[in-house]
Amino acid sequence: MQTQTATKAPRLSREVIAAEALKNATENNSVANYQAIYEGFEAKGIPCEEVEPRVNVFTYNAWRAKGRQVRKGETGVKVVTYINAKGKEAENGEGQAEGYKFSRTVAVFHITQTDPIEPKGE
Known part of the structure; x- marks a missing residue:
């Protein structure tokens, strides 16, 4: 009897995760969360006129990709996002794996x- 060992996907580096988060944030054209974003930041004392989703509102990892660090203790506004995932390949090896969200x-x-991230060499 043969046993199959599960192979784990390789771990992504922080830089790769941050770049992917920024790409998702800028490419996704959904405006479904805009109301929650405006209301959430208004409750935090940030005027609606200063809130521009996909311009100055991003996830933690997207800010890292843009060279900024979210300050310790800051709380964000919760929103729902959709993630693209790859499906498993067919068991017989034929056909493409279907993706899903x-x-x-x-x-x-x-x-x-946020604050700018200072270069490590300084």
């Missing part, structure tokens, strides 16, 4: 909740 709750932060 699933929802995930994430926190987004306004630029005023």
Whole structure:
């Protein structure tokens, strides 16, 4: 009897995760969360006029890709996003794996909740 060992996908580096988060944030054209974003930041004292989703509101990892760090203790606004995932290949090896989307709750932060990341060499 042969046993199959599960192979784990390789771990992604922080830089890869951050770049992927920024790509998802800028390419996704959904406006479904805009109301929650405006209301959430208004409750935090940030005027609606200063809130521009996909311009100055991003996830933690997207801010890292943009060279900024969310300040310790800051809380974001919770929104729902959809993640693209790859499906499993057919058992007989024929055909393409079907992709699918699933929802995930994430926190987004306004630029005023971040600081520039200083280069490591300094």
